Amino acid sequence: MIDRQNLQAFHPFTRLRSLLEDLEPGPAPLGASEPLALSIGEPKGQPPAFVAEEIAANAAGWSGYPPARGTPAFLEACRGWLERRYDIAPGILDPQRHILALPGTREGLFFATMATVPQQRDENGAPPVVLIPSPFYHVYAGAAVSAGAEPVFLPTSSETGFLPDYQSVPEEILERTALCILCSPSNPQGAAANRWQLADLLTLARKNGFVVAFDECYAEIYTRTPPAGALDVVDQLGGSLDNLLVFHSLSKRSNAAGLRCGFAAGDEKLITALNALLLVGGAGVPRPILAAATRLWQDDGHVEDIRAFYRQNFEIAQEVLGNRFGFSIPDGGFFLWLDVGDGEAAAKKLWQEAGIRVLPGAYMSVADSEGYNPGAKYVRIALVFDAEVTKAALGRIAEIL
Numbered sequence: 001m002i003d004r005q006n007l008q009a010f011h012p013f014t015r016l017r018s019l020l021e022d023l024e025p026g027p028a029p030l031g032a033s034e035p036l037a038l039s040i041g042e043p044k045g046q047p048p049a050f051v052a053e054e055i056a057a058n059a060a061g062w063s064g065y066p067p068a069r070g071t072p073a074f075l076e077a078c079r080g081w082l083e084r085r086y087d088i089a090p091g092i093l094d095p096q097r098h099i100l101a102l103p104g105t106r107e108g109l110f111f112a113t114m115a116t117v118p119q120q121r122d123e124n125g126a127p128p129v130v131l132i133p134s135p136f137y138h139v140y141a142g143a144a145v146s147a148g149a150e151p152v153f154l155p156t157s158s159e160t161g162f163l164p165d166y167q168s169v170p171e172e173i174l175e176r177t178a179l180c181i182l183c184s185p186s187n188p189q190g191a192a193a194n195r196w197q198l199a200d201l202l203t204l205a206r207k208n209g210f211v212v213a214f215d216e217c218y219a220e221i222y223t224r225t226p227p228a229g230a231l232d233v234v235d236q237l238g239g240s241l242d243n244l245l246v247f248h249s250l251s252k253r254s255n256a257a258g259l260r261c262g263f264a265a266g267d268e269k270l271i272t273a274l275n276a277l278l279l280v281g282g283a284g285v286p287r288p289i290l291a292a293a294t295r296l297w298q299d300d301g302h303v304e305d306i307r308a309f310y311r312q313n314f315e316i317a318q319e320v321l322g323n324r325f326g327f328s329i330p331d332g333g334f335f336l337w338l339d340v341g342d343g344e345a346a347a348k349k350l351w352q353e354a355g356i357r358v359l360p361g362a363y364m365s366v367a368d369s370e371g372y373n374p375g376a377k378y379v380r381i382a383l384v385f386d387a388e389v390t391k392a393a394l395g396r397i398a399e400i401l
Helices: 004-010 012-020 050-057 059-063 072-085 105-116 138-146 171-176 195-208 268-281 287-298 301-321 343-354 387-400
Strands: 099-102 129-134 150-155 177-183 211-215 244-249 262-266 335-339 378-382
Touching (some): 050 059, 050 287, 072 099, 072 287, 099 105, 099 268, 105 138, 105 211, 105 244, 105 268, 129 138, 129 171, 138 150, 195 211, 244 268, 262 268, 301 335, 301 387, 343 378, 343 387
Parallel strands (some): 129 177, 177 211, 211 244
Antiparallel strands (some): 099 262, 244 262, 335 378
């Protein structure tokens, strides 16, 4: 269903552009001069001012190639944050062996797929499998296809708590699985797996010999309580990091999407393999960026301000939408996942009548063999603008739909 020679064909924003390109946008809310893009999860706030200060103070580092794994200070800052944030026993994480700087987690997830999916097929000629939730972040499927794997999409819905049901995966699929990717809190629904779900998945992976990549990019954007992470369950499963990779980013946590800096942590063998591929075809993180990122991971205060920003926007959504469109405040993230009956039709209507760009849920999902697409009736809306714009936009969306 996905051709690796034409990955853009299934890219959600390419499809959205094609959907709307021949349609004239209506007048945007608040009389804005340009249409309002609620389709992309790009923070509109700014990172702390010390980011620019650190980059300027370390400008001499621009002349040198980036260090392969990250600077010792950066790796130590990541370890320190992980130990503050998660229930990790002392000594489990060695920064030099278990943590790797990344130029954004999207790149890390792509190369991790390349590093974990074997080239050989099984005795029946079937390719290895990558388990992917549906809806999904597009890099998951693109990486699986590029690695020569078969992406197996696990539909999520309100009935499954918007998380995959791994117990329903057939044994013959599990036997071929090389990698499983889980996003928690999930993009787009914002559902967070609890500890027993994370432990069960990691246990299943170790039983069947596959790797789990836990995409936890939205772990710090939560509305009530901090969501559990994969590292929370390591100690209860014997203290081993086997079969486990977790990915974290500063894009959402610190309003620093343009910094292009994150990290992976986990199984030393997997970290080494991921680093080897990045050395061949990836880009390291420059030293000035690492200096700024080090300070961001050391500072938790600014993150609470960012959480409060999104919390206010969800309160506005609660006020404006009530219980319409299946709305409820999610565990984490900053997206609305609204049941509008037909996501494509709603996206066109909102564009033509209000100059509001939203993403049809079908563009984040894949239809099964019977034609069922779990995202078809939804739209994803990013609550990234300030309270005034958010309230005006959601008011128009509710009125039009």
